[in-house]
Amino acid sequence: MPSISKKGQLMPQSPIRKLAPFAEQAAKEGKTIYYLNIGQPDIKTPQVALDAVKIHSLEILAYTRSEGSEDYRRKIADYYLKNDIKVNHDDIIVTTGGSEALLFAFGSVMDVDDEIIIPEPFYANYNGFSTASGVKVVPVISKIEDNFALPPIEEFEKLITPKTKAILICNPGNPTGYLYSKEEIKKLAAIVKKHDLFLIADEVYREFVYDGDTHYSVMQELGLEDHAIMIDSVSKRYSMCGARIGCLVSKNKSVIQTALKFAQARLSPPTLAQIASEAALATPQRYFDNVIKEYVDRRNTLITELQKIDGVKVAKPKGAFYCIAELPVKNSDDFAQWLLEHFDVDGETIMVAPAGGFYSTPGVGLNQVRIAYVLKKESLIKAVNILKEALKVYKD
CATH class of the missing domain: 3.90.1150.10 (Aspartate Aminotransferase, domain 1)
Incomplete structure (x- = not known):
C-alpha cells in the first residue's frame, strides 16, 4: 500500500x-x-453584501485577476485609510480567506526548516500552516495569570537564531482576546528591525475592540515598511465566514511580488465572494x-x-x-x-x-x-x- x-x-x-x-x-x-x-x-451579514450577489448582472462567472479585482483593492485601500492605515491598492493581494493569506506569507518569506516565533496560545491553524510550509514554530509562552499579555521582549531575543525569519501575532488575539497596545507593537517593531525579521500581524478582528481601547496596526508603525505583513479577512468583520475572502497587505514590494506568484498558481480568488465583499465595504458605522x-x-x-x-x-x-x-x-x-x-x-x-x-x-x-x-x-x-x-x- x-x-x-x-x-x-x-x-x-x-x-x-x-x-x-x-x-x-x-x-x-x-x-x-x-x-x-x-x-x-x-x-x-450586512444586507448590502447579500443583495450584491442576488442582483449581479454577470453572464459569465469568469476569473478575476490573481491579486483580486482592482476596483475591490482600491476600495479596500480606502477602507484602511479611514482606519489611519495608508496603503495603495497595489500593496494588497486578495486571497481565499485569511488562511490563504497566511500560507502566502509563510511561503514568501520562509524556507523549509526556517523558524517563526509566535506567542502562545495562538490560533490553532498556525500549527497547520507551519507544518504545511515545513516551518518550525518556536513558541514564547504567555500566561493566563498575566491575562495573556505580551511576554517580555527579552524572551523573544532568547529564541532568535539564524533560522528565525519572522514573528507572528494575532491582534486582537484568537484564542485569548488579548489586545496588543501601541507600546507593545513598537517593542516588536524594534526587535524585528534589530534582527532583520518580518512581523506578520493577523488583524482580522480589528473592529472588535472593547472598553474604550483602540487598535494599533503594524501598518501604522513608521519605519516598518520593509518588515510588516498584515493579514486580514471579511469573515468576522461582516459575519461573512463563508465568503472566504481575505487579503495580504505589505509595503514591501518584494513580498507582494513573491506572494503574487503563489496567487497566480491558484489562479484567482472567488468572483461572487469578491462582489459581496466589495459591497460590504459600504456597511454603515x-x-x-x-x-x-x-x-x-x-x-x-x-x-x-x-x-x-x-x-x-x-x-x-x-x-x-x-x-x-x-x-x-x-x-x-x-x-x-x-x-x-x-x-x-x-x-x-x-x-x-x-x-x-x-x-x-x-x-x-x-x-x-x-x-x-x-x-x-x-x-x-x-x-x-x-x-x-x-x-x-x-x-x-
Missing part, C-alpha cells in the same frame, strides 16, 4: 473541528448543543456600533457566569470574541468529548474547543478550553450552567 507523506502524518487535527462527529451523533440523539467551539458569529455593543454584553455575561464556578479561572478578553478558561480537569480533550457523548442537562449540552491545540509546547493548556461568545446572552447563561453542572459530576 502506498504510504502517506510525513508532512501529512504531522498535520495536526483542528481542536475547533475534530469533535464534530461526536456533536453530529449527539444531535442525532436529539440533544440540543450550544456551539461554543467555533468563531461563527450569529450576527446577520451603526452596524459595527451595534455589533460591538452586543459583543461587550456577551463578553461581560460570559465572564461573570464563568467566575461563579469554583475552580474555573478565566482571562478577560479586550477584543475579538473568544476567551480561554482553565478548568478543574486534567484533559480538556477527554472532557469535551464526554460532554457530547455522555452528558446533558434536560437534553442540552455544549461543545467547546480544547485549548491544547492552541499551543505548540507539548503538555501545555491541557486543562484549558477556548470559548467563543458568538451566542446570545440567554444561550451563554444556559451554556455556562451546563458547564457548571458537568464539572460537578465529571471524573478524570
Whole structure:
C-alpha cells in the first residue's frame, strides 16, 4: 500500500473541528448543543453584501485577476485609510480567506526548516500552516495569570537564531482576546528591525475592540515598511465566514511580488465572494456600533457566569470574541468529548474547543478550553450552567 507523506502524518487535527462527529451523533440523539467551539458569529451579514450577489448582472462567472479585482483593492485601500492605515491598492493581494493569506506569507518569506516565533496560545491553524510550509514554530509562552499579555521582549531575543525569519501575532488575539497596545507593537517593531525579521500581524478582528481601547496596526508603525505583513479577512468583520475572502497587505514590494506568484498558481480568488465583499465595504458605522455593543454584553455575561464556578479561572478578553478558561480537569480533550457523548442537562449540552491545540509546547493548556461568545446572552447563561453542572459530576 502506498504510504502517506510525513508532512501529512504531522498535520495536526483542528481542536475547533475534530469533535464534530461526536456533536453530529449527539444531535442525532436529539440533544440540543450550544456551539461554543467555533468563531461563527450569529450576527446577520450586512444586507448590502447579500443583495450584491442576488442582483449581479454577470453572464459569465469568469476569473478575476490573481491579486483580486482592482476596483475591490482600491476600495479596500480606502477602507484602511479611514482606519489611519495608508496603503495603495497595489500593496494588497486578495486571497481565499485569511488562511490563504497566511500560507502566502509563510511561503514568501520562509524556507523549509526556517523558524517563526509566535506567542502562545495562538490560533490553532498556525500549527497547520507551519507544518504545511515545513516551518518550525518556536513558541514564547504567555500566561493566563498575566491575562495573556505580551511576554517580555527579552524572551523573544532568547529564541532568535539564524533560522528565525519572522514573528507572528494575532491582534486582537484568537484564542485569548488579548489586545496588543501601541507600546507593545513598537517593542516588536524594534526587535524585528534589530534582527532583520518580518512581523506578520493577523488583524482580522480589528473592529472588535472593547472598553474604550483602540487598535494599533503594524501598518501604522513608521519605519516598518520593509518588515510588516498584515493579514486580514471579511469573515468576522461582516459575519461573512463563508465568503472566504481575505487579503495580504505589505509595503514591501518584494513580498507582494513573491506572494503574487503563489496567487497566480491558484489562479484567482472567488468572483461572487469578491462582489459581496466589495459591497460590504459600504456597511454603515451603526452596524459595527451595534455589533460591538452586543459583543461587550456577551463578553461581560460570559465572564461573570464563568467566575461563579469554583475552580474555573478565566482571562478577560479586550477584543475579538473568544476567551480561554482553565478548568478543574486534567484533559480538556477527554472532557469535551464526554460532554457530547455522555452528558446533558434536560437534553442540552455544549461543545467547546480544547485549548491544547492552541499551543505548540507539548503538555501545555491541557486543562484549558477556548470559548467563543458568538451566542446570545440567554444561550451563554444556559451554556455556562451546563458547564457548571458537568464539572460537578465529571471524573478524570
